[in-house]
Structures are given as C-alpha cells and as structure tokens.
Amino acid sequence: MIAKRLRKSLDSAVCIRDIFEEGKKMAAVYGAENIFNFTIGNPSIEPPAIVNETLKELLDSEPALQLHGYPANVGFPEVRRHLAEHLNQKFGCAYTEEGIIMTSGAASAIAILSNTLLDQDDEVVTFSPYFWEYKNYVETFYGKLVPAACDPRTLQPDRSNLEAALSPRTRFVLINTPNNPTGAVYTEDSIRMVAEVLEAKQAEYGHPIYLVSDEPYRRLAYDMEVPYLTHYYANTIVVYSYSKALSIPGERIGYIAMEPTVADFDDLLAGCTASLRFLGYVNAPTLQQKLLLRCADVAVDTAIYKKTRDVLYEGLRKIGYTCNHPDGAFYLFVKALEEDDVAFCEKAKEERILLAPGAAFSGPGWVRISYCVSAETAERSLPGFARLYEKYRNRT
C-alpha cells in the first residue's frame, strides 16, 4: 500500500546503511576491534567542548518559553544576523539577515530547495560520482536528476559532460566540494569553468540557473583552500551543515545562504519559508540554532582525520591500489580490483573490511572508504587490504 514511486526507489537502492548495520552485527560476533567498517560517514572526533558548554549555558540563562518556543519559520533573527556577519567576515560576502535561512542540516536544505524550485519533470544537474541521496531529494518532488560525469582521471567536473547535461528545464546545478564520495576538492579552475558554462546557458535560456553548493565538508579540507562559490557565480546558493564541522550530525542544524543579488531573491525566500512549513519542518530546532551564536566558526581538530587519510592513502598505494589523493572530507575513492564493485565489496568482507560500492554513487568500478576511524584502526586494516589484493593477483 505504500506509494509506487517510493517502492521503485526503495527496490533500486544500494543501501549503505544496510551494510553498515551488517558491520555492527559482525562486530558483535568477531569483536569490534576485528571489523573494519568503512561504510558510513559518521564523525569519529569528539565534538569540541564548547558545544556542550554553550548548550548548558543556554539552558541556564535563556527564558525557557522563548528558548524552546516557535521562532519565525526561517529561524531566530539574531542567529541569522550572526551567521550573515560571520560569513561576510570570513569570505568577504554580502549576506544580510534575510538571506540566511536556518535548516535542519544540509539534507533538509536541499529538499527545501528542490520543493521550492521544481515543477514536475524539471531537472537538476549534479556531477557524478555523487552522494546517493541527491536523486531522492529531487525525485521526491517529481524532478529529475541528470548526472554530468567528472573526468575519471582527475575526478574534477568535465566541461563537455556538463554542457550536455544542461537543458532549458535545468533549475539548478548541485555541486559538492569537498566531495562525497571521492574526497576531491574541486579546483578554482573547475569552478571557473562551471561558472562560465552556467553563465552562457543562463543567457541562452533566458532564465536563472542556480548553483547550489552543498558544503558539509568545507571545514574538512587538508591541503588546500576550498573556493567560496559566490565569488565565481552570482546565482550561487550555499547550503551548510554543522554535522561534520562540530561532530553533531544527530542534532540536525545548518542553513541556506543567499546573497541579496541572487536572482528572484524575494521569491526564493518566500518559497523556502513555505517549503519549511509544507515539508513539516516548521523551523530548525531552536536549541541547536542558538548554539551557533557561539559556535558558528568552531570546528573539530581535523588533523586526526588527516592522519588517518595519510595512513590509508599511502598504505593502499604501496600495496598497489589505485586511488586519487583526497584533499577533503573523510572519503577515499579506490578502484575496485574487478569490474563489479558490489562483488568486490563482498570479497572484502572475507577480510572483515566493509566498503561502500561505487555503484551507489553512480561511480561503478570504484569503492568508497569512509576513513572516520582512528589512524591506528586504519593501520590495522592494511594487512587485510594486502591479502585482498593478493587474492585478485592470484586470480589472473
């Protein structure tokens, strides 16, 4: 009796959460220390102490009825103002209070923008490989997700694939850098190329194409600056989440940021406000909103993730695996040792290594390693990876 369209997407999905749950069961049998569960991007660094301190202070100092009461749908004015000022100072932008809309994380922001911008059969372009949930955010609102494959050698956006993916029905382009699943940070050259193509297509079609920048991993970049997209393309809408920066993914807090120069700013604001209501959000949780008055610019110590990355990247390369050097997020995209990446993931389980198949991210033939584990755990996983490699070598 559930909706046919929902059943269809359930049946076709490779569910990483299922593999993750399987890993937990294996941990119960073999001991957690003997299972290498690289499936889910679940932050492993403690939230900074200021998070709990601030929450307790709020509970002690704010009148409870206001703290826990209804704010405007778009959020508390003082929080929105604070975030606008923070972003302006940090990135040299021109945000105003009005252009900051508090959301329950970045996922909710993308769903809200999909509902705001898409009529039936309207299109959203994204660069593949991409986070599997993108398709669901778009199809839930009867839109279509159109992938534009990255250059497989560099995992950077590709001009001709992007041009081919765009159409007069494209309402927005969804970009994610640092990227899940590849760990790539899109270079300034890539961003300039994307902006150039979109400017030309906007002019050709005679209507705006928004660039929606999904940035939950912005603070997790190790070797380079992540370009701030509003500087390259005026019709950029930034979507942010504190899940990874503060290690609080369960708390669901983030925002949508639009500079007042974004096309149809007032309509977008009205549409997002309505979507917050129509999707049942009403508002982002109030306690988590107020947390940002002190934690807007706080981040976990990413040196820990970086150390793990180095262990895995260097260890896997030494064994013989092919992988790009990941500059951000906590993902490593590795070439599977056979064409069928799902079969390869099954084979890896023999070594008690759990991986996410690239097929789930429209990146078949590859696997994603979520390296939000300790460097020590990563180190201990390497002999298993070596044995796996040997098994395939002995096959041919």
Add this chain to the structure above:
Amino acid sequence: MIAKRLRKSLDSAVCIRDIFEEGKKMAAVYGAENIFNFTIGNPSIEPPAIVNETLKELLDSEPALQLHGYPANVGFPEVRRHLAEHLNQKFGCAYTEEGIIMTSGAASAIAILSNTLLDQDDEVVTFSPYFWEYKNYVETFYGKLVPAACDPRTLQPDRSNLEAALSPRTRFVLINTPNNPTGAVYTEDSIRMVAEVLEAKQAEYGHPIYLVSDEPYRRLAYDMEVPYLTHYYANTIVVYSYSKALSIPGERIGYIAMEPTVADFDDLLAGCTASLRFLGYVNAPTLQQKLLLRCADVAVDTAIYKKTRDVLYEGLRKIGYTCNHPDGAFYLFVKALEEDDVAFCEKAKEERILLAPGAAFSGPGWVRISYCVSAETAERSLPGFARLYEKYRNRT
C-alpha cells in the same frame, strides 16, 4: 523562478503568521499590554522544570559523540522502546519498538506519511474545519486533500459527508482531536461512526484506508477523556508531538506510532524510513529524542489554559457571541458577526484584537481565537469584544 505549484499555494493562502507578525508590530506601537493577539497557537505556559534538568543531565552524563551522533533514521532504539512501553501502559496498546518512529514533531510525521502513501492524485480525506497546513502537506507530494465537513451545530464528524468524501483513491483519513481550529474533542460516538464507515469502505475497495490521528493536543483536554483511536479502528496510525504537552514547539520532537497489526506494517516502516531520508530529515534531533526517556508522560499544567478558556467562553457568550464549548486544545471557534470572516477580523483590529479568519481553516463565517494567553489578558480583552459586538448591532 520558483515552482509554479508552490506559487499557486502561496498566492491563495490566508497567512495567519502574517497577522501574527502584524500584531507584534502593533504591540511595538501601542504597547504589548494593549494588543490582544489571539492568532497563533504558541504555548504560553512555561515548560516543566524537568525539561531543562533532563537536557543538562544528558549533556553531563552521555558520551558526546553518541549523544550528538547519527542514530538509525527512525531513532534511538532505547527511546523507541521506552515510548512503546509508555503507550502500552497508558492506553493498553500493543506497540513494539519497531512501530515507533521518531519524527521532528507531528507536522513532519504527516509529511512523511504523505510521501510514504501518496502517488500522484491519490487522496486524503480530512474533517473540516481543519488546520490549514494539511492541504500543503498533501499537495507537496502531488496528492489531493478532500474535506468532509463536520456537522456545523456540533462540530463533530458527519457520516454522510465522510461517505461522500471517500473514494477508491483515498489512502488515508486525517483526523485531529482535540481539534485545531474548533477546540472540539470528537466523541466516542463520532469515532465509532468513522471506524464503521472506514471498515465498510475498506471492504468495498479491497485495500486498507489508514486513519492518521494527529494528536498534538491530546494532553490539552479539560472536561473529557480523548478516545485512543487504535481501540476503535485497527488501521490507525498515531502521530504525536511534544510541542504543546511540554511547551517546546521550537524543538521539533514527536513520533509516529503503529501497532504491528496495522496493514502492511513492514512496508510502512520501510516507507517511513525512506521518507525520513528523502525529505531531508535523516533523523529527529538526538538531544530532543533522549529528553523523552524522562519526559514521555510529562505535561504542562493545563489548568492555566482551562481558566483562560472559561473566562473567554463565558465572557463572549454573555456579550452575545455564538460559540461551541471547546473541550480541548487552546482554541475557541466563534461565529463571525458578518458573513465575511476576513472583514470581521479587520473590524476586530480596531479594538486591537487579532483573530484568525475561519476561511483559513475551511470554516468560513467563523473565527478562531487561540487562547494561549493569561486569564488576566483574556479578561482585559472582553470590553473590546463587547464594543465590537455593539458596532455590529448598531449596523442593522
């Protein structure tokens, strides 16, 4: 550039939030004590002390990474188990941990169920007058909301209107008792009638029709017990929010509850889990989930609301207004003194009284008073109501 279907619903909406905001501006000009803002259902009783105490205890005692980390999409197992046990004890039900799905309040639960159950043009029946947002929750997912008017004398569901509203495309019936906007508690007789009609139609159509019971006001019933609907109709899905019971509407916490005997239980569970993801919720906020381990059965002191209700109900009746005796929620549904309830609300503003027009709730010719104000404020509003009544008497 926003979606045409969204623009359509924005343009047609009578926005109570706008009147509420206007009231805040009037308060700034005339002084808050001289404005009687009865527009929004914003709890006015302090949250019970145990709310903040529990939150602080959680922050002090739980490992931060787990407390703020990703739970399963449907919520923490221990919270779901606790709520199942609480409901079983309180209402004699047979809930299991699996049948409790943690949501960001009741609004989110209805959106999730709409996405789970509706294909394009599928129908949802609700009893009118109804909470204006219902139409939006359904239309966002390309469904249709079909109203079944209550008996205007009693504000109870009407058998022939319900029968006429149902069709083979009806996926669920949305029921809200105690009711927003009328304050009516649907009687046991009404519930038996609804169950009887639905059983017959299920048999006729050969597929389940769910009864979705939206219960944010269950704990706000003053003179009678609110029947628990699972006892009357097996295919009942209960939707609950702690917004009003704990006076924490900004925190967005509630649940969906389904007994294992509900038709297609496993499919519903899979569908709701997927919808939590596809709508961008991922999970209900974790801190607020854990709060319920101690506050599942706590409620504000409703005697305060009851006192205000009595002042207004008796005061308005004495002046000459027509209104039903409201047994629950914090709403009073009053007959407007002219046919055009929007014009009547405008006229009331001359007395600095802000009301919500019934047209917004598919109850034209009436107005809704949200009486979540102090009894003293209610008392002071009565002379204005009396002058308003006199103005209309002098007209004819």
